[in-house]
Amino acid sequence: MKRCWLLLAVLIPALVAVVPTHAKEIKIGLITPLSGDVKTFGESVRNSFLIAVEEANARGGVAGMKITYVIQDDKNDATEAANVANLLVNQQRVKAIVGSVTSKATIPVSDIIQASKVPTITPTATNPKVTVADGKRKDYMFRACFIDPFQGAVMAKFSRETLKGKSAAVLFDASNDYSKGIAEVFRDEFRKQGGKVAAFESYGKDDVDFSALLTKVKASGADVLFLPDYYNKVGLIAKQVQEKGLKVRLVGPDGWDSPDLVKIAGSAIEGGYFSNHYSPDDLRPEVVAWVKKYKEKHGQVPDALGTLAYDATNLLLEAIRKAGSDDPKKIREALASIKDFKGVSGKSTLDRNGDSIKSAAILKIEGGKQKFVKMVNP
Amino acid sequence: MVYGIVRLINFAHGDVFMVGAFLAFYAVEKFHLPLPAVFALAAGGSAFLAVVIERLAYRPLRNAPKIAALITAIGISLFLEYFTALHQVFGPNYYAFPRPFHVVSLEIGGITFTNIQGIILLSTLASLGALQYVVYRTKVGRGMRAVSHDIVTAGLMGVNVNAVISFTFGLGAALAGVGGALYGIAYPQINTFMGVMPGLKAFTAAVLGGIGSIPGAVLGALIMGQSETMTTAYLSSTYRDGIAFVLLIAVLLWKPTGILGKARTEKV
Numbered sequence: 021m022k023r024c025w026l027l028l029a030v031l032i033p034a035l036v037a038v039v040p041t042h043a044k045e046i047k048i049g050l051i052t053p054l055s056g057d058v059k060t061f062g063e064s065v066r067n068s069f070l071i072a073v074e075e076a077n078a079r080g081g082v083a084g085m086k087i088t089y090v091i092q093d094d095k096n097d098a099t100e101a102a103n104v105a106n107l108l109v110n111q112q113r114v115k116a117i118v119g120s121v122t123s124k125a126t127i128p129v130s131d132i133i134q135a136s137k138v139p140t141i142t143p144t145a146t147n148p149k150v151t152v153a154d155g156k157r158k159d160y161m162f163r164a165c166f167i168d169p170f171q172g173a174v175m176a177k178f179s180r181e182t183l184k185g186k187s188a189a190v191l192f193d194a195s196n197d198y199s200k201g202i203a204e205v206f207r208d209e210f211r212k213q214g215g216k217v218a219a220f221e222s223y224g225k226d227d228v229d230f231s232a233l234l235t236k237v238k239a240s241g242a243d244v245l246f247l248p249d250y251y252n253k254v255g256l257i258a259k260q261v262q263e264k265g266l267k268v269r270l271v272g273p274d275g276w277d278s279p280d281l282v283k284i285a286g287s288a289i290e291g292g293y294f295s296n297h298y299s300p301d302d303l304r305p306e307v308v309a310w311v312k313k314y315k316e317k318h319g320q321v322p323d324a325l326g327t328l329a330y331d332a333t334n335l336l337l338e339a340i341r342k343a344g345s346d347d348p349k350k351i352r353e354a355l356a357s358i359k360d361f362k363g364v365s366g367k368s369t370l371d372r373n374g375d376s377i378k379s380a381a382i383l384k385i386e387g388g389k390q391k392f393v394k395m396v397n398p
Numbered sequence: 399m400v401y402g403i404v405r406l407i408n409f410a411h412g413d414v415f416m417v418g419a420f421l422a423f424y425a426v427e428k429f430h431l432p433l434p435a436v437f438a439l440a441a442g443g444s445a446f447l448a449v450v451i452e453r454l455a456y457r458p459l460r461n462a463p464k465i466a467a468l469i470t471a472i473g474i475s476l477f478l479e480y481f482t483a484l485h486q487v488f489g490p491n492y493y494a495f496p497r498p499f500h501v502v503s504l505e506i507g508g509i510t511f512t513n514i515q516g517i518i519l520l521s522t523l524a525s526l527g528a529l530q531y532v533v534y535r536t537k538v539g540r541g542m543r544a545v546s547h548d549i550v551t552a553g554l555m556g557v558n559v560n561a562v563i564s565f566t567f568g569l570g571a572a573l574a575g576v577g578g579a580l581y582g583i584a585y586p587q588i589n590t591f592m593g594v595m596p597g598l599k600a601f602t603a604a605v606l607g608g609i610g611s612i613p614g615a616v617l618g619a620l621i622m623g624q625s626e627t628m629t630t631a632y633l634s635s636t637y638r639d640g641i642a643f644v645l646l647i648a649v650l651l652w653k654p655t656g657i658l659g660k661a662r663t664e665k666v
Contacts, residue, residue: 055483055490057589095490194636221635226595228585232630252492256587263503263512284494284587 046085046346048073048336049108051119051129052329053096057252060278061121064326065143066091067318069118072333082341090114094125101125105132114138115346118333121325122250123147123168123198134158139339139352143332144297144325146171146274147197151374160348162355162374164332164363165297168198171273172205174380174396175246175295179271180213183293185244187216189237189268191230191257192248194222202248202273210246218242230257234264243268250275255284262288269293277324282388292385297324298365299381299392310364324365324381331363406464408567409471410451411574412597413478416590418444418575419495419582420488426498433498437521437576444575445568452567457560475597483590495586518580522616525573529612538565546610606646608659617657621645 050069053062073087081087090112092104101120108114109132117133117140120126126145131153133140141162142150148168151161179185188210192203200222207217218240221233234257237245245261245268247254254276261268270292277296281289300311300321310330314322322330336351339358343350359369368376382393418440425436455474459467483490503512533539541562544552553559581596582588599622607618622642629641649657 057492059491221630223635224639228581228587228592232627233635236631252587255494256585259586263501264510265503265505280494 044081044085045088046082046116046340047088047090047112047114049112049114049117049119050089050091051094051101051104051108051117051125052091052121053125054091054093056095056097058096058122058250058278060251060280060323061144061325062093062096064323065119065121065329068314068322068326068330069333071313071317072330072337076337082337083344085340085346087337092119094120094129096122096125098124098128102128102132105129109133109136109138115348116140116336116340116351118143118329118336120145121329123150123201124196126150127197130158130161134160137348137352139336139348139355141332141336141355143328144274145198147201148373148375149197149201157373159356159374160352162335162370164328164335164365164368164376166378166380167375168201168273169205171295171380172202172248173209174382175271175273175293176206176209176215177213178293178295178382178396179244179246179269180210180215183244183269183271185210185215185269187218187240187242188244188246189219189240189242190217190221190246190248191219191233191237192222193225193253195225196249198275199248203246206246206248228256230260231264234260234266237268238264238266245270247272248275251278251281252284255281255289258285258288258292274324277383277390279320279323282385289385290388293393294383294385295396296381296383296390297378298327299324299383299390301392302381302395306362306364327364331361331365331368334363335361335368406456406467406471407601408570409468409475409597410448410478411570411600412593412595413475413482414444414448414451414571414593415574415578415581415596416588416593417447417478417482418571418578419588419592420482420578420590421575422579422582423493423495423588426496436498437579440575440579441572442575444578445572448567448571448574449564452564456567457563479590479594488590490590492587492589495582495588497586498583514584518584521576521580525576526612526616529569529573532569533612538562542566602643602646604656606649606656608656611656611658614656614658621657 050066052065053059054066073089076082077087090108092108094101094104108117117138119140119142120129121144123145126142127147127149129140130150137160139160141164143164145163146165146168150163151158179188190203190207193199207220210217219237219242221236223230223233247257247270254272258270270289272292272294274294274296276294298307300307310327311321314326335358336355338361339351339354342354356370356374361368366378368378371377379395379397381395383390384393421443422436422440425431425439431439451474455470456467459470482488501512501514503510533542541557544555544557545559545562549559603618603622604615606621607614607616625645626638626642629638
C-alpha cells in the first residue's frame, strides 16, 4: 500500500508536467451561497457572473486570455466559506475570486485570500470589516457595493425626514456582523436626526418566535421598526408583527431584496421600505439593456445582488485587462487604481479601502412588488 | 420518555420532529390534505421512522456500553440532518410553510393571541391527556412503566421488552411529528436543521421537570419557556439563553431528579 502511494506521488506531478498547459487561459473563482438560507442571493449572483464571463469570452477573452472559472457553494456559512476559499486558493489555484455574497461569509474569505495574496472582489458584502480589520486594510480585498454605515445612515435619515418617524425600534441578529453593524449605525444616526430609539433588541440566529420582543416593541410605542436582516428572518418577523396587530412602518436594508420575502411574509410586508443598490425601474440605458439581457436568459428581472455581481465581475475583468497579465499582484494594482467605472448599478470609484463609492436606491414594497422611490447620493 | 426506559438520550428526537414538519409541509403544499390528515401523516411518518431507527441503530446496541449507544444517537441525528439536506431528499434550503388556514388574531385586555396559538394549546392538552392514558391505563403502558423500572426483571416477568421499546420510540416520535407540524404552522419556515434547538430544549425541559414524569416534562417546558420570554421582555434578549440554563442548573442543584421526579437509586 505504501509503495502504491509513493508511485502515485511520483506519477501525478509527471502527468501534470506532460499535459500541455494552456498559456492563454486565466482561471477565476466564484464563491456564492447556492443553498441554505439566502440561496436566491447566490443564484442570481451565479447567473450574472456567468453572463459577464460568457460576454467577455465571446469578445475573445481579456488581455488575450480565455476565462475559465470554478464555482463554489458556501451555504452562507462562515466555516464553509473558509473551506471553499482554501480550496479555490490552494487546490484550484485561481488567479482571482469574485465573492462571497454576505458579510458573514465574506469576512473569513477575506482573511484567507489576503494571506495567499489572491485579489478578490465581493459584489455585495457591505460590512466594513470585509476590507478593513482592526484599522488595517486587507489590500487584496475589494468590493463593488457601498458599505453598511452608509446604508444605515440613509435609512435612518429617510425614516426621520420622509416617513416622519418619531420613535424607532430596532431588532437585529446579534450573531451576524451585517445585521449588528447596520443596526448600530441606524440607532446612532436616528438619534442624531432628533429621533428617539425606543427599543434596541437582539435575537439569535435560529430564533423563530419573536413574540416577546414584539410585545416590548409594542409597549415602547415606536412608529418605525427597523429590521436589518436577510429576507428569511425579516419575513418571519413581519408576519408576527402583523399577527400581533402592531401598527409600525417596517424599514430595512438590502438584505430584503428577494422575491421570497413576499412569499414568506405575504401582506405583512406591504408598505415596507428598504435601501438597495439599484432598481430595475431605473431608466438609464445601461439598466434597461441589462434587465433585458438577464430577462431573456433567466426569465426574471435581475435583483440588486445579481446586478452587483455583474458589475463586480466586469470590474475584475477590467482590472485583468488593464494589468495585461494573470499575475495576481498586477491584477490587484489595476483594481486599486480603477476610477469612475461605469457599471449597471451606477458609476463607482474604489476608494482607499477598496470600497465602492456610489449612490443607494430606496424601494417600497407595494402590491407584492418592489417600487422605485428615489436615489440617495453619498 | 425514551430516556426513562432505555437510559439513552435520543439525540435524533429533534430530527424526527423536523421530518414531521417536512411531511406536514408536503401534505399541505403538494396534496392539499385537510388538517387532521396532515397531523395523522406527520405522526404516522415520524413514528415509522423512529421505529426503523430503533430497530436498525439502537437495538443491536442494547447490551453495548452506554457510550456506544450515545454516539450512535448523535450519528443518527447528524445523518438525518445532512441526508435530508441533500437535493434529492428535502433539499438544503429554507421553505416557506403554507398556512393551511387563515390566521385570526384576537385582543382581550391588552393580550393578543392567534387561533394558531389556540390550536397549539388544545392539541398539547389533548396529546398530554392521551399520553397519560396510554402510560397509566393501558396494558402496553404498564409494560412501559415496568421496563422503565427494571428492564431485566420486566423481561423475566414476560413483558416483551423489544416490542415495548419499539412502541415507546414510535409513540414519542408520533408526538414529535405532530409537534413539528404545529411548529411549521406557527413559524412558517422550515429547514432540515430546525430540529436541533427544539430537541435540545425538549430534553432540558424533561430533565428540569423530572425524567419519567409526563406532567413534569410539561412543567419543565413551561418554566423554561416562561423564563426565556420573561427575560426577553423585562431584561434583555441577549441574556435569554443564559438565564434559562442558569435556572436549570439551580433547580438541579436543589433537586437533582427534577421538580416532579422521584428519587431512584442507581444499582451498581
